[in-house]
Amino acid sequence: MNWAVLSGFFLLSTIKFMFTPLGGPAAGLTFFETYFACVAGGSLGAAVFFFSGNYFINRAEAKYAAQKAKFLEDGTPFKVKKKFTKTNRFIIKLKARLGIVGISFWVPFLLSVPIGSIITAKFYGDDRRTYPLIVVGMFLNGVLTTGLAFLLFS
Numbered sequence: 001m002n003w004a005v006l007s008g009f010f011l012l013s014t015i016k017f018m019f020t021p022l023g024g025p026a027a028g029l030t031f032f033e034t035y036f037a038c039v040a041g042g043s044l045g046a047a048v049f050f051f052s053g054n055y056f057i058n059r060a061e062a063k064y065a066a067q068k069a070k071f072l073e074d075g076t077p078f079k080v081k082k083k084f085t086k087t088n089r090f091i092i093k094l095k096a097r098l099g100i101v102g103i104s105f106w107v108p109f110l111l112s113v114p115i116g117s118i119i120t121a122k123f124y125g126d127d128r129r130t131y132p133l134i135v136v137g138m139f140l141n142g143v144l145t146t147g148l149a150f151l152l153f154s
Helices: 002-016 018-028 030-073 086-110 113-124 130-153
Strands: none
Touching: 002 018, 002 030, 002 086, 002 130, 018 130, 030 113, 030 130, 086 113, 086 130, 113 130
C-alpha cells in the first residue's frame, strides 16, 4: 500500500472526483484502494464546500444588501444585477427536471466537487437530506468510475 499515491488520489478527489479513479490502474492500486481513497476525498471535499458554501452564499447576500442600502442612503444610482441570464435559466430548468436527488447525485460529479457542492447548497442547503444524498452519490459514482477504469485499463 503506497500511502503517497493514496493521499494524492484522496486530495485530487476533493476537487475533481470524476476523473481521479481513472489513474488507479496506472498507479498500481487495487480496485478497493482506488475506490475508498476517491470516495473519502470526494466526501470530504463535498462536506467542506457544502457547509462552507452556505456561509459564503449568506455572506455574499448580506454584503450585496448592505452595499445596496449604502448606495440608496447616499443617493447614488445602484446598478441592479441581471437575474434572468441564460445560464440561470438553464440551471433552474435543470433543478426542475432533476430535483433534489438528481442535483445531489450528479452536479458534484459532473461539474466539480466545489462548484457542484456550492450549487447544491444554494438550492437545497436547508433540506436535511441534501448532504447525505451527495455522499450516497459519491459512493455510487465512485463504483461506476472506478469499475469503468479497472475494466478499461487493467
